Amino acid sequence: MEPTVRFRVLTDHEVKKLTLNSGIPSTVDELVAAIKEQFAITTEISLQYKDEEFDNFFTLTTTKELKDKDTLKVVYVPLNITLTFSHNTELALSQGNEIYLRDGTLLTSPSVKADILERLAEAMFCYTAYPNDAQRSAVAQALIETHPCLKEPGSFNGIYGWQQSLKYKCGNYRTKRKAMGSPELLINSMKYKMGDDRKPAKYIKKPKRAEVNYLPQHLSGETDSSLENVRLGLVEASKKRDVKSINDMMARTYSWRRMEVVVQSPDVAKFKERWPALFEPFQINEEFRRCAAVPLESVFMSQLDKYTPKLLDLFSVKGGAVGQRIKNLLMELIQDPSTSVVKKRDVTLRCLIEYMGESGQELISDYYGKTESSVHEDLKMRNMQIYVCREPDAVGVIIEGIPVLTDLGNLARACCLLLGMTYALNLQYPPQLCKTFEVFQRLFVGLDTLHPKPSYRFMTLKNKTSELVGQMPASHS
Template sequence: MGNYRTKLSRSGCDEVAVNSGKRSRNNPESESPHCNIKRPRRAEVNYLPNFPRGEDASSLERLRVQVVEEVSKMDKNLQMIERLMQTTYALRRKQIIADNPSQSVKDLLENWSALRIESQVCAEFHRITNINLRSKFYAELDKHTPRLLAVYRQKAARTGKTAEALRSIFSAYDLLEQCDVNHRRTAALRALPVFLCEDDSAFFRTWNTEKESEPDIADLAVGLLTMVNEDPSSPVQFSPARIAIVLEGDIVLNDLSYLADAFLMLLGLMYALNICYPKKLIHTFHFIQKVIMGLDDFKPLTPRLLNLKNDLLGRV
């Protein structure tokens, strides 16, 4: 097995060949073998597949143009878009990971405009991980929400800045006249970074559409923009007008109804576009990835995530 990856690379396996050609005795001027390694980081199953049999870059590029043309139509043929996106998956991953990994999100979404459609974000996540994004996320979140809320309330009963922030969230939650599943999901997700002692001030933004003509998102790399029609009465909007996903200062999706929907689509876009998690919310997204979605990258959980997971499972 010592030279197994070398044989895979020579046979044309793109996922291995993408890291070949590094510095060696025969190529002393090449980059370091430990530099810019491109490999799955978040339990991706189909990270960098080969082109389908009988297809090459030029033929798949023609199909990509067809996708852009179909998406631009008012009456979109979603079945055709799905079929074309499935066929061009290998080309898309090659462009995102190998050819130009530093390409801006805006340029990527211009080339692959179908990734602005919610159904295609979920389909792309399934192509990468073989997991149904929507059903898995909601099922696991709903399973853990009662215990999460109980753990949050225990923390809120203590003293300190974290407890005070949690009390502020639950004071708004407890004032709701009718608490449905979407409100419970919102409370569970909105309080998660607070409980994990992470700074979410830059991630969550609010846009008062009646008083402000444009949102303040120019400096926002990854975040969620809550749109309200009046002054927010609390730091949590359980019934916003809309929620938008912002990537590199550009609104990607802007017609989401609840916070859980926004987290769902954001996770799908991060996988589809190979975007790193925000550094200030790294624990929050690792919890969603590893505990909620069950996508284990075989790296140990940090102590704070492990403690939370044990609390959810009722372990000591």
């Protein structure tokens, strides 16, 4: 009988323990399957192991390298879609590229162009129903780089005509998909709008912060009724703390939950009553991954740590009244240079809010010597707030006067998960903190969309941090 083995498993923001009573699996695929089952991971993953000699992680290619109490790291595999056209089109493109490379002759076939536009519109719809100019330009650029025979004759960049054709083709494709019942498109049709909003271009509900699964269709075989029954079962599973069932049902009901938050825009109190399982850190991370295809907490913290030295350099030279407020916040780090990573994150985020021309008091409420319940009572009229209590220690998030997350441990985690909540609940950023949340989204999570256009303050911050990167001395390994 194989001896029991235990592994320390790093998954995004959490450290978990995996016990395998049957010993180390003979293949990596078997180990991956065991980890996915144990931790209810539904997406594709690969594994890395920590090598003691190098003190670093390496891709796991065989389980023979593993032993009891080793550390494994879960790496989520990104989607990789390869676009192919019809057989006739592929043949025409192959021949067209050969001719172009030989004598520069471009391929101008209406039937080939029609097939290409149809396939491109279909592929783009898988990512977003409403591609913007930058996205269409990127697709057109990739097309002519792959098939140079498709360059547009007479165009200043060879792709302008393709961009315009894609614009109209995507519009036609949306019409077709709406007729097939796509929820992301039906929600913007006239019959779903009320009163004065019943205008084609008014209050269009569509992804605005790089959501890739903004309003997906139900899984095959599911209906509104069947998913409502699953939701009721999810409420019961939440009461019993049945983690595996909760994870499975949360993944299964994502489309139903998105329909509710996007179409109905319910009050937070009502939504929390209907979906209690959502309101805890692990599920917020999972919901963010479903919505934006990014592991929220691990990316946010790693990017915050990456930019902290550069940001602190910027903050330290800021002048005026804002600079004075920032210097007061920086005193904690000046007085204790060896302070913890958690404390550096806290100070960096507080300084960031001031640096972006906003007020830390609009986001963070500090308390000393007050119970968490009294803090909740004190903040019941606040729309969106993070509270940080000392003696007793407590950190949590308030939205619409309702405590939605508690026991978060520190300010950085609260900021990160509050960003996740705005995606999970489809909430707009608070107007008085929109620049700060823009940094959270674009810089710390990497969802740096070109539409809507980045603010001037954000671009200034991004450019200055980039300049500092170039000035930093290269490290030698």
